[in-house]
Amino acid sequence: MNKRIWLSLAHMSGREQKFIKEAFDTNWVVPLGPNVNAFEKELSQYIGENKHVVALSAGTAALHLGLILLDVKPGDEVICQSFTFAASANPIAYQGARPVFVDSEKDTWNMNPIFLEEAIKDRLRKTGKLPKAIIPVHLYGMPAKMDEIVYIADHYGIPILEDAAEALGSEYKGYKCGTFGHYSAFSFNGNKMITTSGGGALICQSKEEAKRVMFYATQARENAPHYQHEKIGYNYRMSNICAGIGRGQMFVLDEHIACRRAIHKLYTEWLKDIPGITVKQNPSADFNSNFWLTCILIDTNKCGVTREDIRLYLEEKNIETRPLWKPMHLQPVFTGAPFYGDGTSEHLFEKGLCLPSGPTLTDEDIRFVVDSIVSKMEIRK
Known part of the structure; x- marks a missing residue:
């Protein structure tokens, strides 16, 4: 292991x-x-x-x-x-x-x-x-x-x-x-x-x-x-x-921000040609995220696997990931609270996954995460 x-x-x-x-x-x-x-x-x-x-x-x-x-x-x-x-x-x-x-x-x-x-x-x-x-x-x-x-x-x-x-x-x-x-x-x-x-x-x-x-x-x-x-x-x-x-x-705040942005850049580069996998990006030059966590969306129709398929497979590989936040209007504790929307957050929760993004990770760690995602998709094929 x-x-x-x-x-x-x-x-x-x-x-x-x-x-x-x-x-x-x-x-x-x-x-x-x-x-x-x-x-x-x-x-x-x-x-x-x-x-x-x-x-x-x-x-x-x-x-x-x-x-x-x-x-x-x-x-x-x-x-x-x-x-x-x-x-x-x-x-x-x-x-x-x-x-x-x-x-x-x-x-x-x-x-x-x-x-x-x-x-x-x-x-x-x-x-x-x-x-x-x-x-x-x-x-x-x-x-x-x-x-x-x-x-x-x-x-x-x-x-x-x-x-x-x-x-x-x-x-x-x-x-x-x-x-x-x-x-x-x-x-x-x-x-x-x-x-x-x-x-x-x-x-x-x-x-x-x-x-x-x-x-x-x-x-x-x-x-x-x-x-x-x-x-x-x-x-x-x-x-x-x-x-x-x-x-x-x-003393290391700026270093941590630079590191997480570098990790996000690696994920973006190494996942860019993988069908059905989209890495969340800054929408325009107005936005400059610290990329606290790099997040992906998984299109099952294109890649043949679900978010949960990938999450569970990565867990088998000893890789911690996390689904995107479950919207508050779906939480039992807030049943009955007013909600205004069109289901966007529900779609993101269903399709999205947070990938390892901490400053202690190496390029080899990121490579292993990416290879494991691709491996799961190939297994399903």
């Missing part, structure tokens, strides 16, 4: 231990601390646009706090991209609000602006009020069509909570993902572009907003000598240890 080829493993820079050791040497092992402050500053400098960063325990926590700051309450509705991970939608339920799911368009696989506006108009007709927020997602690192989405959101006065969990380093028209929303969320889970072992960040427009986010993230403790609480708070702080890992990871 060959070595396991993982979908997306973390890769250390070698400098993480220095910052972790500093935390232990100074006894800053609790949440918050010098590493957290420095990590937030480094992230802010990286994404630019004078944004203010709050490091948190998870990307999900970032989205949840974004909804709280947008005053989403029980009975409200929030528009969310359907084709995404559950963490994009779950915080809506945390607030007792109702998700309204919008389908994808074919260019980016992200929120379809046409269905977005249709959903807004229809919810206004049916409920008498506008949705409280819009959550677009930059899926697999591919930027959404933010010009159109922002235009619609501004027209109706609905704030955007941008889910950039998978898109650190991706750019749309020269601007980094994570800078388009009123609030934006990043994830530093173990399989993301950089990791803090677990963790995330909420990007804010002002220092005052960032202070408000931290207030809720630290149990909403009021300024008093005793423990005074007038709001419900959360334990969403990032630890000084985890932030130390993040500081070390910042």
Whole structure:
């Protein structure tokens, strides 16, 4: 049996231990601390646009706090991209609000602006009020069509909570993902572009907003000598240890992005002549994905095998892959939630597969994955 080829493993820079050791040497092992402050500053400098960063325990926590700051309450509705991970939608339920799911368009696989506006108009007709927020997602690192989405959101006065969990380093028209929303969320889970072992960040427009986010993230403790609480708070702080890992990871962020783009280029070149296999690409020069994960679509009529045939065969070869996200409007937990679309995300879920894309992979690993895909197709013939 060959070595396991993982979908997306973390890769250390070698400098993480220095910052972790500093935390232990100074006894800053609790949440918050010098590493957290420095990590937030480094992230802010990286994404630019004078944004203010709050490091948190998870990307999900970032989205949840974004909804709280947008005053989403029980009975409200929030528009969310359907084709995404559950963490994009779950915080809506945390607030007792109702998700309204919008389908994808074919260019980016992200929120379809046409269905977005249709959903807004229809919810206004049916409920008498506008949705409280819009959550677009930059899926697999591919930027959404933010010009159109922002235009619609501004027209109706609905704030955007941008889910950039998978898109650190991706750019749309020269601007980094994570800078388009009123609030934006990043994830530093173990399989993301950089990791803090677990963790995330909420990007804010002002220092005052960032202070408000931290207030809720630290149990909403009021300024008093005793423990005074007038709001419900959360334990969403990032630890000084985890932030130390993040500081070390910042040294290899650009390297990781370049590596994943190089891996995507290899997949594109080596699969280009394989019938029925299409590698997801940037739709135009406006889009510059980090290609967090390289994704393919499988046309069974042309190649004779299904997505599941290939996935199971690659697993036999000790290669980890993953189907594309199952749309949220198909998830049992969200049965009955409104959905606006034409089935694009359902088609992508049926046909799509994520291929190993982590920065620890070698060219030989990629070659083995490609050869295994071709081998399965030849076996079926």
